[in-house]
Each structure stands twice: as structure tokens, then as C-alpha cells.
Amino acid sequence: MTAAPAPAAAPPLPEPRRSRRRGRRERSGVSAATRRQQARLGVLLVAPAVVLMAVFLVFPVLNAVYYVFVDFDGLDTTPPWVGLANFTELAQDRQMWAAAWNNVIWIVLGTAGPLLLGTGLALLLWGVRRGSTFYRVVFFLPYVLPQVAVGVVWGWIYAPTRGWLNRGLEAVGLGGVTRGWLGDPDTALFAVLGTAIWTATGFVFVIVLSALRNVATELVDAAMLDGANYLQRLRYVVMPQIMPVFLMVTALTLIGGFAVFDIVFVMTGGGPANATEVLGTYAYSNAFQLSRISYGTTLALVVTALAVPVAVWLNRLQRRASGEGLGA
Amino acid sequence: MSRRGRAYAPGRPGIGRHLALALLALVTLFPVVLVVSTTLKSAQDVRANPFGLFSSFSLENLDTAWTVGDFDSYLLNSILLSVPSTVIVVVLSTMAGYAFARLPFPGRTVAFYLVVFGLLVPFFAYMVPLYFQMRSMGLLDSLIGVNLVLASTQLSFGTWFMRAFFSDLPTELEQAGRMDGASEWQLFLRVMVPLVTSGMGALAVFTFLQQWNNFLVPLLYMPGGGYRPLTLGLYLFIGGRSVDIGPLAAGTLITILPVVVLYVVLQRQVTQGFLSGAVKG
Numbered sequence: 001m002t003a004a005p006a007p008a009a010a011p012p013l014p015e016p017r018r019s020r021r022r023g024r025r026e027r028s029g030v031s032a033a034t035r036r037q038q039a040r041l042g043v044l045l046v047a048p049a050v051v052l053m054a055v056f057l058v059f060p061v062l063n064a065v066y067y068v069f070v071d072f073d074g075l076d077t078t079p080p081w082v083g084l085a086n087f088t089e090l091a092q093d094r095q096m097w098a099a100a101w102n103n104v105i106w107i108v109l110g111t112a113g114p115l116l117l118g119t120g121l122a123l124l125l126w127g128v129r130r131g132s133t134f135y136r137v138v139f140f141l142p143y144v145l146p147q148v149a150v151g152v153v154w155g156w157i158y159a160p161t162r163g164w165l166n167r168g169l170e171a172v173g174l175g176g177v178t179r180g181w182l183g184d185p186d187t188a189l190f191a192v193l194g195t196a197i198w199t200a201t202g203f204v205f206v207i208v209l210s211a212l213r214n215v216a217t218e219l220v221d222a223a224m225l226d227g228a229n230y231l232q233r234l235r236y237v238v239m240p241q242i243m244p245v246f247l248m249v250t251a252l253t254l255i256g257g258f259a260v261f262d263i264v265f266v267m268t269g270g271g272p273a274n275a276t277e278v279l280g281t282y283a284y285s286n287a288f289q290l291s292r293i294s295y296g297t298t299l300a301l302v303v304t305a306l307a308v309p310v311a312v313w314l315n316r317l318q319r320r321a322s323g324e325g326l327g328a
Numbered sequence: 329m330s331r332r333g334r335a336y337a338p339g340r341p342g343i344g345r346h347l348a349l350a351l352l353a354l355v356t357l358f359p360v361v362l363v364v365s366t367t368l369k370s371a372q373d374v375r376a377n378p379f380g381l382f383s384s385f386s387l388e389n390l391d392t393a394w395t396v397g398d399f400d401s402y403l404l405n406s407i408l409l410s411v412p413s414t415v416i417v418v419v420l421s422t423m424a425g426y427a428f429a430r431l432p433f434p435g436r437t438v439a440f441y442l443v444v445f446g447l448l449v450p451f452f453a454y455m456v457p458l459y460f461q462m463r464s465m466g467l468l469d470s471l472i473g474v475n476l477v478l479a480s481t482q483l484s485f486g487t488w489f490m491r492a493f494f495s496d497l498p499t500e501l502e503q504a505g506r507m508d509g510a511s512e513w514q515l516f517l518r519v520m521v522p523l524v525t526s527g528m529g530a531l532a533v534f535t536f537l538q539q540w541n542n543f544l545v546p547l548l549y550m551p552g553g554g555y556r557p558l559t560l561g562l563y564l565f566i567g568g569r570s571v572d573i574g575p576l577a578a579g580t581l582i583t584i585l586p587v588v589v590l591y592v593v594l595q596r597q598v599t600q601g602f603l604s605g606a607v608k609g
Contacts, residue, residue, distance in 0.1 A: 030506075034506065034512070035432070037511065037512040038431045038432060038433065038512050039431070039432065039433040039434060040433075040512075041427070041431060041433075041512045041513055041516065042427040042431035042432065042433030042436065043427075043433050043434075043435075045423040045424060045426060045427040045431070045516070046423070046424050046427045046428070046433070046436075046439050046443075048420050048423065048424075049420045049421070049423065049424035049443050049483060049487060050424075050439050050442055050443060052416075052420065052476065052479065052480050052483060053442055053443050053445065053446065053480060053483060053484070054442065055476075055480075056458065056476060056477055056480035057445060057446050057449070057454070057480055057484075058442060058445065059461065060454040060457045060458040060461055061445075061449055061453065061454045061457075063454070063457035063458075063460075063461065064453060064454045064456065064457045066457075067456065067457055072460075074460065121352065124345060124348060124349060124352075125349065128345065128346070128349065130346075131346075131349070133595075134353075135349055135353055136595075136599075137591075137592060137595050138353045138356055138357055139352075139353070139356055140595075140599065141356070141357070141360070141588070141591065142356060142359075143602070144537055144541075144587055144591045144598060145360075145541070145584050145587060145588075146540070146541035146543065146558075146559050146562075146583055146584065146587065147541070147543060148543055148559045148560075148562045148563050148583070149363075149559075149562060149580045149583050149584045150359070151566075152562060152566060152576060152580050153359040153360075153362055153363055153580065154359060155566070156362065156366075156378070156573070157359065157362070159378075162377075162378060164358075164362070198356075198359075202356075203602070206599060206602070206603065207603065210603060259450050259452050261452065261544065262543050262544065266543070266563060266566075280452065283452075283456075287456045288456075288459075288548070293456055293460075296456055297456045297457065300452055300453050300454075300455065300456060301453055303452065303453075304449065304450060304452065304453040307450075311448065
């Protein structure tokens with residue numbers, strides 16, 4: 001979930017199958033009057049949620065699809081139809097490709113970093129009794145903080161003069177590499193990524209730790225008796241058991257990487273010299289700063305569409321995991 | 329679970345492991361410590377030695393942020409935007425979750441997919457058209473409008489979350505209630521809802537944090553700045569470029585303090601919310 005603070009990114013598409021079965025059973029044992037009452041109450045209870053979602057979700061989504069095929073400037077009530085022009089422009093837009101490349105870097109490092117660190121932390125804490133609640137609270141904390149606040153503090157850490165990172169580097173004799181980390185186009189993207197990894201690690205950590213609790217100990221014991229060392233036990237006994245959850249958290253972090261916005265927007269706004277521009281910030285600036293509303297919407301929809309295959313994969317993983325009784 | 333852990337790493341976890349954990353915890357907490365320390369320094373000390381830890385003590389930064397920096401009204405606005413939207417989410421999710429889990433009614437499947445559609449579509453995808461929709465509805469810069477949008481971003485998850493709780497309740501309860509002559513409405517309100525209060529609590533805490541932390545929704549739909557919440561106020565403060573680090577740190581502290589307190593006190597509920605979003609099927 002690198003950066004995007006909407007953490008419940010993609011819970012699985014629930015299946016109404018189970019409740020329908022229950023409905024049928026009820027129908028057989030329940031009077032017609034009760035059934036009428038139930039239907040009336042059901043409609044009544046669902047109505048407010050349906051209305052809210054129709055107005056603030058479904059309608060704007062349909063509108064987004066419409067915007068993509070017209071050229072809307074924000075004022076024109078009947079914007080001209082342009083067909084696929086927004087897409088052809090997108091394909092030829094160099095700045096878009098540069099932003100997309102940054103997204104690729106972001107997705108790779110922003111997924112690998114938290115996965116390695118979070119899993120490492122979870123393994124380190126696994127089996128520790130004293131202070132385990134404290135550590136869990138501490139390691140997860142960065143993930144619940146507002147991204148704006150996180151951006152502010154890390155801005156100080158990366159500050160060119162007397163920032164903590166530069167100070168630390170000077171202290172260990174690396175004074176030569178100090179710089180304004182967010183102001184230098186060569187390092188800005190990685191500096192923001194570092195911050196994002198700091199926040200996302202806690203998320204991976206908590207999920208992997210909860211999975212470790214379900215690991216069958218007899219197998220680990222048996223492997224130990226057979227003389228397997230730590231790494232062998234990890235590779236052949238522990239990892240296969242937590243794999244479903246591990247893949248799920250991978251997918252979630254990947255999806256977050258496509259839609260990254262807040263942390264980049266707050267820390268660098270896409271600069272310096274577009275060095276940290278990602279598709280999210282590029283879509284935002286097109287729509288809201290350049291008044292290229294249709295183009296910005298197209299970008300936002302494309303970002304969403306790119307994440308769909310991962311989301312489908314995630315959904316399949318989640319279903320399989322819940323089928324096997326691997327819960328949170 | 330600690331027994332299991334020991335099987336993996338036999339004997340007591342060594343001193344080395346505790347040392348490593350303590351060190352990592354320190355590294356993780358460092359940015360937060362930095363905020364607290366910078367806030368509590370005197371303004372003069374911040375200018376001379378901006379990032380030194382706990383080198384002086386004063387509340388003037390908090391005072392400046394509060395009075396000059398408008399963080400008092402930002403705090404109020406954050407409450408005005410997080411509390412109502414959280415209440416809407418919890419109430420509507422409980423109602424809809426119950427109906428989807430236990431009540432047969434015409435159009436249920438369609439309504440269900442409509443409500444949980446939001447789990448598939450990120451806010452980002454439709455934020456632009458929603459801006460113009462809000463403008464034509466006259467809801468930009470209004471508490472009602474932004475609260476409704478905030479609620480809609482969490483309602484899909486909330487409904488799906490509450491539905492799972494209601495699905496787990498035994499059917500015998502309804503039958504017993506009906507025998508006693510309870511109406512369907514009474515059954516819902518008096519029998520079922522009291523049994524899922526723990527779920528409602530977890531949802532409330534989780535949703536509140538999301539709304540409190542939300543940045544994009546107020547950024548887009550509060551363009552006039554009538555009800556700027558803390559996240560937006562903080563962002564504008566950085567944009568001010570005169571970058572007065574002391575009050576900025578104080579503003580950051582005011583923004584994160586409620587989150588940290590709520591999280592530390594109710595960490596189980598918070599983690600449950602985040603986990604169920606990710607792992608439960």
C-alpha cells in the first residue's frame with residue numbers, strides 16, 4: 001500500500017451465494033406476512049446506502065467514462081465529442097511516459113522494500129513475548145499517520161543544511177554525498193520512496209505477523225530435528241505456509257503503487273523538474289491546474305485500469321485463502 | 329503463539345534479538361520524536377539549531393500555531409468533517425450490512441453490487457467528474473457535501489465489513505425473536521444490532537482515522553477554504569514558504585496527536601480494521 005492511505009484497497013468481491021442459500025431456507029420456514037415485512041425492511045435499510053453510492057460513486061464514475069470521449073474544459077455544458085483523441089494524445093505524451101516510468105520504479109521498490117523489511121521485522125518479533133505488544137504498536141504506527149504530517153517530518157530529515165540524514169552521513173565520514181535530497185532531481189524520487197517504505201513496512205509487518213501465528217509448529221519442530229538450519233526452515237517450512245498471505249500483501253502493495261499520490265504531492269509536488277512526477281500527480285495537475293479536465297480524467301482512469309489485473313489476481317488469492325480457512 | 333515461535337527459534341529469544349528490536353523501534357519512532365522535540369523547543373532555539381533534539385523547552389511554538397497559524401480552527405474543522413462522516417458510515421453500513429446478510433428482498437443482488445462497487449474503484453478514478461458534479465449541486469465548500477463524499481469513500485468497505493458480522497449470527501436468534509412476537513424492525517434494532525456493537529466500534533475507529541487523515545477530498549472539494557481540516561492546513565502551511573519550522577512542528581503534532589492517542593488506546597480495533605480490509609475473504 002505504498003503511500004495511498006486508503007488501506008482497505010481491494011477487499012475481495014464478496015459472493016452473495018451464502019446468504020441466498022439462507023434466504024431460501026428461511027422462506028420455507030417463515031410465513032408470508034413475515035416475508036413481506038422482511039422485504040419491506042430490507043429495502044428500507046438499504047435505500048440510504050444505495051442512494052448515497054449512486055450519487056457520489058456510480059454517477060461520477062459514469063461521468064468519468066463520458067469525459068474521456070469529449071473535450072471538457074470545465075465550463076462548456078455540451079463539450080465536443082473527440083472519440084479516442086485523449087488516448088492517442090496520451091500514447092504520444094512524453095511527460096506521461098516519464099511519469100509512468102517513475103511509477104514503475106515506485107511499484108518495484110515500493111513493493112520490494114516494505115515486503116523485505118516488514119517480513120524481516122515480523123520474523124524477528126515472532127516468538128518474542130516480552131514487549132511484543134509495544135513493538136507491534138510502534139512498527140505499525142507510521143502506517144496510521146496522516147501522509148501530510150509524514151511528509152513534513154521527512155522533509156526535515158532530508159533537509160540540505162543540518163538535516164538529520166546529512167548529519168548522520170557526516171558523522172560516519174560520508175560528508176561527500178550530502179545534498180538536499182528532495183531538491184536534487186537524481187535523488188528526489190528515491191527520497192520520497194524511502195518515506196513511503198517507512199510507512200508501508202508496518203502494514204506488511206502486521207499482516208505477515210498474523211500469518212506466522214497460524215504456522216504449524218510441528219512441521220518446524222520436525223524440520224529442526226532433521227537438522228534443517230534457520231534459513232532452510234524459513235525457505236522450506238515457514239514460507240510455504242504463509243505464502244497465500246504473503247502474496248496477498250504483495251498484491252495490495254502493488255495496487256497502492258499504481259495510485260500513489262498523497263505523499264509525492266505533499267513532499268515534492270512532482271518536482272524538481274518533474275523528477276518525481278507520477279501518473280497520479282500528473283493527472284491531478286492536468287485536471288485541476290491546467291484545466292485539461294478530460295485529459296486528466298483519462299489519465300486517472302488509465303491508472304485505475306492498469307491496476308485491474310493485479311486486483312483480479314488479489315481477489316483470486318483472497319478467495320482461495322478464505323476457502324482454506326486462512327483468516328486474519 | 330509464543331510457544332510456536334519458540335519452536336522456530338528455540339530457547340528464549342536472545343538478548344541480541346531484543347537489542348535489534350529496540351534499535352529498530354527507535355529508528356521507526358525517530359520522526360515522531362523529532363516532531364515532539366521540535367515543537368517543545370523555544371522559537372529562538374529552533375532558528376539557531378533547528379533539528380537538535382530536546383535542546384530547550386517552551387510552549388511558544390504550540391501557542392503560535394494555535395493562535396497565528398489557525399490550527400485551532402483547523403482542529404475544529406477536522407472534527408466537523410470526521411465525526412459526522414464516520415457516524416453516517418457506521419449507521420448506514422450497519423443497516424445495509426444487516427439487510428444484505430439476513431433479509432430477502434427484491435433487487436438485493438443488484439443493490440449489493442452497487443454498494444460494494446466502491447471496493448473496486450478507487451476514489452482517484454472519479455475525483456475529477458465528482459468535482460464538477462459537486463459544483464453544479466452547490467456542494468463545494470459545504471460541510472454537508474464534503475461529509476457525504478467522505479462517507480461515500482468508506483461506505484463500501486463498511487457495508488461489506490458489517491455484513492460479515494451479521495452473517496455470522498445464528499438463525500435461531502431470529503426464530504426465537506419471532507416466536508416472542510417481535511417485528512422485523514424490533515428484531516434488527518433490539519436483537520441483532522446489540523450483538524454486533526464490537527464490529528461497529530472497530531468500524532467507527534477505523535473510519536474515523538481514515539477521515540481524519542484524508543487529504544485529497546478536502547483539497548479538491550474545499551477550494552474556497554471555508555472548512556479546512558488539519559491535513560489541508562498543514563499542507564498550506566508548508567506551501568507558505570516562509571517555513572517557520574517551530575510552529576510547523578507544532579501544527580504537525582496537533583494533527584497527529586489524536587491519531588496516535590486513538591491508535592495506541594484502541595490498537596486492537598484499528599489493526600482489525602486494516603487487517604480485515606486485506607486478508608479476510
